[in-house]
Amino acid sequence: MTEKNKNQKSKSNVHSLYPRKLKLQITWIFIIVLLFYFYSLYETGADFVTLIVDFDKIINALFNKMLPPNWEYISVAIDPLIETIQIAVVATTFSVLICIPASLMAANTIVKNKFIYQTTRTILNILRTIPDILLATIFVSLFGIGIISGILALTIFSLGLLAKLLSETIETIDPRQLEAIRASGGNIIQVIWYGVVPQVLPQFISYGLYVFELNVRASLVLGFVGAGGIGTIIDTELNFLRYQNVMAILIVLLVAVIIIETISNMLRRRVV
Amino acid sequence: MITFKDLSLVYPNGTPGLKDVNVTVNEGEFVVIVGLSGAGKSTFIRSINRMVNPTEGELYVEDENILDLKGKDLRKLRTKVGMIFQNYNLVNRSSVFKNTISGRLGHTGTLKSIFNLFSKEDKARAYNNLKRVNIEEYIYQRADQLSGGQQQRVSIARVLTQDPKLILADEPVASLDPPTSHQVMQYLKKINTEDNITTIVNLHFIDMAMEYADRIIGMRDGEVVFDGPVSEVSEKTFEQIYNRPIREDDLRGSDTDDGEE
Numbered sequence: 001m002t003e004k005n006k007n008q009k010s011k012s013n014v015h016s017l018y019p020r021k022l023k024l025q026i027t028w029i030f031i032i033v034l035l036f037y038f039y040s041l042y043e044t045g046a047d048f049v050t051l052i053v054d055f056d057k058i059i060n061a062l063f064n065k066m067l068p069p070n071w072e073y074i075s076v077a078i079d080p081l082i083e084t085i086q087i088a089v090v091a092t093t094f095s096v097l098i099c100i101p102a103s104l105m106a107a108n109t110i111v112k113n114k115f116i117y118q119t120t121r122t123i124l125n126i127l128r129t130i131p132d133i134l135l136a137t138i139f140v141s142l143f144g145i146g147i148i149s150g151i152l153a154l155t156i157f158s159l160g161l162l163a164k165l166l167s168e169t170i171e172t173i174d175p176r177q178l179e180a181i182r183a184s185g186g187n188i189i190q191v192i193w194y195g196v197v198p199q200v201l202p203q204f205i206s207y208g209l210y211v212f213e214l215n216v217r218a219s220l221v222l223g224f225v226g227a228g229g230i231g232t233i234i235d236t237e238l239n240f241l242r243y244q245n246v247m248a249i250l251i252v253l254l255v256a257v258i259i260i261e262t263i264s265n266m267l268r269r270r271v272v
Numbered sequence: 273m274i275t276f277k278d279l280s281l282v283y284p285n286g287t288p289g290l291k292d293v294n295v296t297v298n299e300g301e302f303v304v305i306v307g308l309s310g311a312g313k314s315t316f317i318r319s320i321n322r323m324v325n326p327t328e329g330e331l332y333v334e335d336e337n338i339l340d341l342k343g344k345d346l347r348k349l350r351t352k353v354g355m356i357f358q359n360y361n362l363v364n365r366s367s368v369f370k371n372t373i374s375g376r377l378g379h380t381g382t383l384k385s386i387f388n389l390f391s392k393e394d395k396a397r398a399y400n401n402l403k404r405v406n407i408e409e410y411i412y413q414r415a416d417q418l419s420g421g422q423q424q425r426v427s428i429a430r431v432l433t434q435d436p437k438l439i440l441a442d443e444p445v446a447s448l449d450p451p452t453s454h455q456v457m458q459y460l461k462k463i464n465t466e467d468n469i470t471t472i473v474n475l476h477f478i479d480m481a482m483e484y485a486d487r488i489i490g491m492r493d494g495e496v497v498f499d500g501p502v503s504e505v506s507e508k509t510f511e512q513i514y515n516r517p518i519r520e521d522d523l524r525g526s527d528t529d530d531g532e533e
């Protein structure tokens with residue numbers, strides 16, 4: 001069999017695009033993933049077939065319950081929406097402020113001391129592995145239900161993200177522009193303010209806006225664990241099976257998110 | 273006056289940069305350092321403002337041994353020593369004026385500099401220095417929108433705004449074409465004679481060294497192998513410094529297009 005294969009190969013000059021070993025590996029990985037998939041379906045008792053066969057019925061049932069949205073409920077949803085946006089604004093502001101010193105300490109172009117550099121990096125990496133919903137649960141249990149817990153959770157969550165993005169940007173700046181300021185007798189703060197800031201400011205603004213958008217969406221989910229915002233009323237309405245109210249909230253939210261993203265895209269285009 | 277006394281430098285990775293250098297540079301001199309790549313020219317120059325740290329010997333700038341300076345004292349030394357770089361090292365996204373006035377940072381308090389509170393005299397000084405190198409018309413242009421020669425002139429203005437006693441220039445014309453190179457060297461020479469600022473320049477073009485220097489220092493493998501006035505220098509001297517015959521690319525070429533004066 002292998003003999004024959006070899007012969008064929010040497011006869012024809014047609015080579016496969018990928019080496020045989022790679023093809024074999026990919027096939028194996030594919031089979032394993034497929035097996036795992038069916039095992040999961042079996043274990044969780046998910047009825048995939050019914051979902052496909054009765055798809056139209058499910059959709060119909062869902063929409064019959066959700067539509068038409070309860071337009072009157074929109075006025076109730078406005079206040080929690082504003083709260084959500086407030087949580088996102090405050091959390092983004094806090095994390096932007098804290099991330100500046102943190103990311104300077106986590107950038108090897110600024111901090112030459114290996115210990116400080118590694119320690120800051122490690123702390124930031126750990127922060128980033130904690131899911132936002134877990135942070136919110138922890139803070140709710142510490143400070144009780146309400147907007148403070150939401151703000152703290154999102155501040156810490158976005159701090160990890162922002163500091164990572166910013167410190168990596170600071171690591172790619174041109175060190176020669178700093179060297180000149182250092183050589184003329186500038187101190188470290190002057191080097192940062194005159195040499196680093198102009199180089200990273202456009203990206204920094206862009207990251208800040210991005211994290212703000214993320215925070216608006218995240219604060220929605222946080223409402224489910226009692227951390228304030230529009231998620232709280234979605235949770236309540238879902239629990240009482242008032243789907244037409246839920247639909248109204250979703251519409252309000254969709255409009256708000258679209259408006260926020262449009263504005264932040266406009267701002268971003270202006271600075272970059 | 274700058275005095276190197278048995279000065280040696282070994283880089284942290286073990287590479288020797290300078291070996292037992294003894295040199296005295298007098299006030300107002302225009303010294304050109306020549307030598308092949310890796311000879312230690314940059315190391316020599318950057319020792320004087322402690323951008324690198326010599327490991328043995330003594331180094332006096334205005335009668336002060338600078339090897340132990342730290343923190344504030346080191347920054348004070350650096351305000352007295354202006355530095356010009358091969359790649360101009362301007363802050364690209366900042367304006368020409370902001371780059372120029374940043375030469376005052378060493379003389380300005382941290383808080384004041386954060387809020388751009390430079391004194392009237394400082395602003396006037398920066399503008400006058402831009403005028404001196406004929407670049408004042410680009411004052412609010414972003415630095416990276418200028419040509420190489422223009423950027424180097426801005427960096428000269430920045431150094432002048434620092435009000436230095438001494439100017440160090442590390443290959444200031446290596447990235448420029450021949451006419452622009454001569455223009456930049458002429459500005460440096462003019463400043464040297466008019467303000468009596470001691471100037472030390474690294475060059476690897478023989479003809480330019482001969483044209484602008486009062487005195488030439490030749491280096492090879494971290495050692496000073498020649499030190500004397502230009503009048504004592506001939507093609508033979510360079511062949512000794514370089515340890516090989518002179519080639520075409522050791523010459524920058526003549527000052528055909530004089531640019532503006």
Ligand SMILES: Nc1ncnc2c1ncn2[C@@H]1O[C@H](COP(=O)(O)OP(=O)(O)OP(=O)(O)O)[C@@H](O)[C@H]1O
Nearest residue numbers: 283285287288289308309310311312313314315316
């Ligand atoms: N930061 C550093 N760490 C380790 N070794 C270095 C460092 N900088 C320079 N060297 C070494 O020190 C020696 C002298 O280098 P230096 O940069 O002073 O030479 P140069 O004469 O300026 O050369 P060039 O004309 O290429 O700029 C070289 O062998 C170089 O490899």
Ligand SMILES: [Mg+2]
Nearest residue numbers: 313314315442
């Ligand atoms: Mg060099």
